[in-house]
Amino acid sequence: MAPITPMQQYLASLASLVEPAESLEKHGYITRPLSEEDLLGKQRCTGCGKTMSRLSRRRRPPLVEPTRLDPANNQLPAISQPHYPSTPAQMVAEDDEAPTATPQQEPRIHCRFHPGDLINRVWICCNQSPSAPLCSGAYQHSPRSQGLRELIELHQCYPTPWTPPRGNNICEAVALDCEMGTAASGDPELIRVTLVNYFSKTVILDNIVKPDVPMQHLNTRYSGVTWADMKNARKQGTSLKGKAGAREKIWKHVGPHTLVVGHGVNNDLRSLRWIHTLVVDSYVTEFGRVKLKEAEELKLKKAEEQKLKEAEAKTGNLTTLDASKNSEDLKIPDSGTLTTPNDPAATTNEPPRVRKPGNLLLKTLAKKYLDRDIQTQGKKGHDSLEDAIAARDLVHRNVVDLVGRM
CATH class of the missing domain: 3.30.420.10 (Ribonuclease H-like superfamily/Ribonuclease H)
Known part of the structure; x- marks a missing residue:
């Protein structure tokens, strides 16, 4: 042009x-x-590598060190009396709570990752392919140690x-x-x-x-x-x-x-x-x-x-006789909403899809x-x-x- x-x-x-x-x-x-809070949110998790602003809301929960997952079920090994050494300024993924454990239920893993590098299309930490299940994890996300000055230089x-x-x-x-x-x-x-x-x-x-x-x-x-x-x-x-x-x-x-x-x-x-x-x-x-x-x-x-609707109301499209005739084709659920057997919403209760x-x-x-x-x-x-x-x-x-x- x-x-x-x-x-x-x-x-x-x-x-x-x-x-x-x-x-x-x-x-x-x-x-x-960017404010100081914005800059701190740019820190990435030492495990999964995602930014704290994406992962979390700000809290100060305890942390457990990264632990190797059990290859058989991709879960952390059983811990009878878990201990979580505290670290400052921890951030937890949205809706995640501080880890708790009972004799019946182990604490949930919040952060999963491969601790090793991917070399020649093999994770050196577990000697598996790139698509292999994540082999390590921690109960909480832990931000990398970066000072405010470094964050300003990188992200301001x-x-x-x-x-x-x-x-x-x-x-x-x-x-x-x-x-x-x-x-x-x-x-x-x-x-x-x-x-x-x-x-x-x-x-x-x-x-x-x-x-x-x-x-x-x-x-x-x-x-x-x-x-x-x-x-x-x-x-x-x-x-x-x-x-x-x-x-x-x-x-x-x-x-x-x-x-x-x-x-x-x-x-x-x-x-x-x-x-x-x-x-x-x-x-x-x-x-x-x-x-x-x-x-x-x-x-x-x-x-x-x-x-x-206005045209149907004026012409009286649905008469008493028609209603009786078509009653077998209509289903009235407990909520009182009139639906037809072929209506997907009748069974899924989902709103119509928006293009x-x-x-x-x-x-x-x-x-x-x-x-x-x-x-x-x-x-x-x-x-x-x-x-x-x-x-x-x-x-x-x-x-x-x-x-x-x-």
């Missing part, structure tokens, strides 16, 4: 697609710096700085896309960042990002980034130094009033540890369109049902609205430049639609 002229009417329509902060938060955006997010524009470097709108690998901790880690001028379509940044934490893998199947790419970028001096280095480069072109366009931009901003709320997200826009369409369809369906929103993947929307095939490289992964431009063109289509209706 050709460059776009930033006319006043177009800019107003583009700005009208910016989501309010409340909507962004519902879609997982971080709109303010920073808003776009209010620095005055230098020359003409600050853009009115940009398209953003990032690629992420997986850190040794299990957290997503930024490994490539792409920034495109929304109006001129000029590529501002398209750089490999050297991770500032140890990596588990680069997720090449989706990120498209290989270790050879990392090595070549470092040799050529084109790689950016971690998330802070990427933010610094971006902020030379993005100010507090710059519109950031993308698809699922919350993931990109999170990977950059960046807070920016002037966002036009093609995923959120399409999600809202789908939900609005579903609401309209439901409203029409209810209106039709109401008209049908889920359609496929909102960038690849699907690009094909549907732009007639463009993207992400076609299979296991070679995505191209963040291709994805950024596709998201930009989807948003442009929405703006043109808005301008046409004015």
Whole structure:
């Protein structure tokens, strides 16, 4: 798609697609710096590796050290008089209670994991395949020992700085896309960042990002980034130094009033540890369109049902004779609800299924609205430049639609 002229009417329509902060938060955006409580929730369990914020509510229950499960039944061995040495700041999974034991019932295992590494597709802790049952467990989740300073360095997010524009470097709108690998901790880690001028379509940044934490893998199947790419970028001096280095480069072109366009931009901003709320997200826009369409369809369906009921009431469709004739086809349960034998709700008591929103993947929307095939490289992964431009063109289509209706 050709460059776009930033006319006043177009800019107003583009700005009208910016989501309010409340909507962004519902879609997982971080709109303010993380509190101490938020940062502590980023700690991961020493056993299963899941984050405490995902696993738990904050309590201070006792803990038992990880214990090898019985391979025969995948359970902890029997303990006649369990002892749980206490440790500070423990967190327990939602609805889990402190472990208790009776002669008839052993305490429940809350945390299951393989304590060894997966090497050559074998867990070295139990010498079994990757799909083998988890061989160890503990009665409670235990957060890794990380100080607040370390958590801030790893996870704190920073808003776009209010620095005055230098020359003409600050853009009115940009398209953003990032690629992420997986850190040794299990957290997503930024490994490539792409920034495109929304109006001129000029590529501002398209750089490999050297991770500032140890990596588990680069997720090449989706990120498209290989270790050879990392090595070549470092040799050529084109790689950016971690998330802070990427933010610094971006902020030379993005100010507090710059519109950031993308698809699922919350993931990109999170990977950059960046807070920016002037966002036009093609995923959120399409999600809202789908939900609005579903609401309209439901409203029409209810209106039709109401008209049908009114028509039946006027014509006296169900007479006394008809009711007697059809009495064998009707079942009146104890609750007094009238149902038919073929009605699934008569036996399951489940609410009717609600149709889920359609496929909102960038690849699907690009094909549907732009007639463009993207992400076609299979296991070679995505191209963040291709994805950024596709998201930009989807948003442009929405703006043109808005301008046409004015």
